[in-house]
Amino acid sequence: MTIYDISKKAGVSIATVSRVLNGSDKVRPATRKKVMDIIEKYDYTPNAFARGMGLRSLQTIGILCADSSDLFLAKAVFYLEQELQANGYESLLCCTGYNLDIKKSYLDLILSKKVDGIILVGSNFIGTSEDENQYIKDISSQVPIMLLNAAFDYPNVYSTLCDDYTSMYEITTSMMESGIKDILYLYNSNSYSGLKKLSGFKAAMEKQNIPDYEKRILFYDGDPQQMDDVAAYIDRFAKKKPSFHGVIASEDQLAIGAMKYARGRGLRVPEDLSVIGYNNSMLTTCCTPELTSVDNRLETQTHQLVATLLGVLAGEEMPKKSIFSGKLVKRGTTLF
Amino acid sequence: MTIYDISKKAGVSIATVSRVLNGSDKVRPATRKKVMDIIEKYDYTPNAFARGMGLRSLQTIGILCADSSDLFLAKAVFYLEQELQANGYESLLCCTGYNLDIKKSYLDLILSKKVDGIILVGSNFIGTSEDENQYIKDISSQVPIMLLNAAFDYPNVYSTLCDDYTSMYEITTSMMESGIKDILYLYNSNSYSGLKKLSGFKAAMEKQNIPDYEKRILFYDGDPQQMDDVAAYIDRFAKKKPSFHGVIASEDQLAIGAMKYARGRGLRVPEDLSVIGYNNSMLTTCCTPELTSVDNRLETQTHQLVATLLGVLAGEEMPKKSIFSGKLVKRGTTLF
DNA sequence: TTGTACGCGTTATCAT
DNA sequence: ATGATAACGCGTACAA
Numbered sequence: 001m002t003i004y005d006i007s008k009k010a011g012v013s014i015a016t017v018s019r020v021l022n023g024s025d026k027v028r029p030a031t032r033k034k035v036m037d038i039i040e041k042y043d044y045t046p047n048a049f050a051r052g053m054g055l056r057s058l059q060t061i062g063i064l065c066a067d068s069s070d071l072f073l074a075k076a077v078f079y080l081e082q083e084l085q086a087n088g089y090e091s092l093l094c095c096t097g098y099n100l101d102i103k104k105s106y107l108d109l110i111l112s113k114k115v116d117g118i119i120l121v122g123s124n125f126i127g128t129s130e131d132e133n134q135y136i137k138d139i140s141s142q143v144p145i146m147l148l149n150a151a152f153d154y155p156n157v158y159s160t161l162c163d164d165y166t167s168m169y170e171i172t173t174s175m176m177e178s179g180i181k182d183i184l185y186l187y188n189s190n191s192y193s194g195l196k197k198l199s200g201f202k203a204a205m206e207k208q209n210i211p212d213y214e215k216r217i218l219f220y221d222g223d224p225q226q227m228d229d230v231a232a233y234i235d236r237f238a239k240k241k242p243s244f245h246g247v248i249a250s251e252d253q254l255a256i257g258a259m260k261y262a263r264g265r266g267l268r269v270p271e272d273l274s275v276i277g278y279n280n281s282m283l284t285t286c287c288t289p290e291l292t293s294v295d296n297r298l299e300t301q302t303h304q305l306v307a308t309l310l311g312v313l314a315g316e317e318m319p320k321k322s323i324f325s326g327k328l329v330k331r332g333t334t335l336f
Numbered sequence: 337m338t339i340y341d342i343s344k345k346a347g348v349s350i351a352t353v354s355r356v357l358n359g360s361d362k363v364r365p366a367t368r369k370k371v372m373d374i375i376e377k378y379d380y381t382p383n384a385f386a387r388g389m390g391l392r393s394l395q396t397i398g399i400l401c402a403d404s405s406d407l408f409l410a411k412a413v414f415y416l417e418q419e420l421q422a423n424g425y426e427s428l429l430c431c432t433g434y435n436l437d438i439k440k441s442y443l444d445l446i447l448s449k450k451v452d453g454i455i456l457v458g459s460n461f462i463g464t465s466e467d468e469n470q471y472i473k474d475i476s477s478q479v480p481i482m483l484l485n486a487a488f489d490y491p492n493v494y495s496t497l498c499d500d501y502t503s504m505y506e507i508t509t510s511m512m513e514s515g516i517k518d519i520l521y522l523y524n525s526n527s528y529s530g531l532k533k534l535s536g537f538k539a540a541m542e543k544q545n546i547p548d549y550e551k552r553i554l555f556y557d558g559d560p561q562q563m564d565d566v567a568a569y570i571d572r573f574a575k576k577k578p579s580f581h582g583v584i585a586s587e588d589q590l591a592i593g594a595m596k597y598a599r600g601r602g603l604r605v606p607e608d609l610s611v612i613g614y615n616n617s618m619l620t621t622c623c624t625p626e627l628t629s630v631d632n633r634l635e636t637q638t639h640q641l642v643a644t645l646l647g648v649l650a651g652e653e654m655p656k657k658s659i660f661s662g663k664l665v666k667r668g669t670t671l672f
Numbered sequence: 673t674t675g676t677a678c679g680c681g682t683t684a685t686c687a688t
Numbered sequence: 689a690t691g692a693t694a695a696c697g698c699g700t701a702c703a704a
């Protein structure tokens with residue numbers, strides 16, 4: 001069934017069928033009904049490829065993320081897909097892994113599929129050097145690039161993120177005000193967001209003139225899903241480095257690892273060790289006591305991101321950068 | 337840049353350019369090089385829509401799942417996307433939710449985008465009645481339908497799954513052999529897989545002639561991510577119904593809820609209460625003690641599913657049903 | 673080995 | 689309001 005077949009059976013031209021299909025108001029109700037009847041009778045659906053060719057678009061957005069099974073990224077992808085779906089767009093998902101070169105090549109690939117826009121999910125797509133981000137500049141001329149949880153200032157690149165710096169500054173300060181000044185900062189990513197969090201922690205420490213706080217900054221280089229490895233890593237650190245009575249982690253998974261460490265040492269949480277995670281994932285309610293964590297308003301972010309994208313595609317001028325503040329969700333691993 | 341521009345600049349016809357592009361061997365090396373140089377010089381990429389029209393395919397597979405942020409489904413989607421990507425296919429992701437009518441409409445939608453095949457991720461796409469599954473029959477004539485973690489016998493429908501019935505039968509039997517006969521079975525889904533698990537449990541119970549075991553079968557109707565609600569639900573059950581010293585859950589999340597229940601009651605796990613989960617998700621290592629669970633070999637399943645799909649698309653005859661046995665991963669919540 | 677010409681199914685631009 | 693027709697860019701018989 002093609003538009004020609006329909007037009008013939010309905011006794012009109014293909015132009016009229018096309019008008020009916022695309023809801024043009026310049027068609028007589030009687031004609032519309034006649035055409036619609038035939039369309040429904042033969043269960044006709046326009047050919048997507050031909051349609052894409054005419055419209056230069058298949059109403060598709062490319063979603064790139066390093067690992068869609070990651071707790072945080074999976075939720076982001078889910079929200080994004082829902083929002084896009086609700087607005088008539090399909091989602092082309094592409095999991096790139098964390099290697100930069102592979103990311104680049106996938107970006108080219110997805111671009112060749114003629115997507116209307118590209119969403120880069122997670123701050124690991126943005127590096128610190130101009131050089132690392134060149135690949136984004138290269139493609140931004142072709143389609144709008146949306147960044148979730150990262151920021152990069154460049155034409156046709158739009159950023160939506162949570163103010164991780166301030167969140168981290170505030171929770172660090174809160175913990176110090178509760179009396180715990182020797183805080184271990186545990187992180188595992190030097191992504192855009194990862195570095196923002198780290199500087200938030202540092203700023204809070206310096207504000208309170210905590211000496212040698214850098215010695216309590218610990219980078220974990222393994223798989224964060226291996227909680228036991230995280231725990232063992234902290235344990236090794238604890239054996240020779242300065243003591244600590246609080247842990248702030250850049251991710252809930254790492255915080256869970258810290259709780260495992262505490263349990264292994266016979267330390268009570270939160271009495272002997274306070275712990276704060278980040279992302280407010282479902283893990284926070286899986287452990288005992290439940291984990292205090294930072295909610296980075298992912299759903300708000302994804303909603304705003306898609307709204308911005310739709311605006312851009314409609315030719316409107318949209319904000320280049322949308323920042324939301326995070327929110328501390330207090331549970332059982334902290335005293336305050 | 338179109339194929340015409342390239343052909344003109346290279347001094348050949350578009351047919352030759354097309355041949356070079358598609359790796360035909362019927363083109364002289366010198367000509368190939370000449371064309372390739374121009375292509376690279378102008379960074380030419382064929383228009384995907386026009387290409388799709390000619391080939392009647394855009395090398396795209398539709399992946400449908402109820403909720404891509406679900407721990408299990410997210411991992412499945414991730415593995416699938418990786419496998420497809422590695423074989424030159426893109427993934428069109430579509431999250432449908434659990435409502436049947438919505439699933440149907442999304443299926444039509446994704447079909448209209450001319451995907452080469454459709455993967456239904458998760459057993460919730462298959463109902464018990466013929467009527468519920470009619471929508472699958474309707475579309476199976478158009479593209480191959482791949483089922484992950486479910487089975488349905490129909491032309492052009494291929495199933496890949498784990499033998500949940502046997503897994504559940506075996507772990508139930510194991511727990512009984514360890515001395516625990518009063519086992520609470522906790523589940524939250526009547527999907528294909530959910531019912532298989534349930535009958536595995538029942539069969540094991542009947543085999544050992546356990547009286548009144550049905551009274552210890554508990555259906556939880558809420559959000560499984562709310563561990564506290566699960567715990568409270570079990571607690572209410574425990575107050576008036578027969579006692580139990582073991583819990584087998586159809587999902588890790590429910591098992592975590594059971595552990596929360598135990599902690600609330602002051603019961604020791606596993607001394608006072610044994611617990612087994614299902615899916616072997618990352619949650620198993622987040623709790624204390626770590627959760628014994630069933631690994632349903634998701635990666636093996638996804639690998640096989642994609643292999644089967646590729647075979648079908650290549651016109652080969654492939655197995656209609658691939659079943660893998662599960663594997664019990666013993667951790668700290670069981671005595672055996 | 674290479675080129676010509678047509679088909680693919682739409683949308684868009686003109687006339688009418 | 690409706691129709692005829694020209695793009696759109698590529699793949700591919702078929703011809704050379």
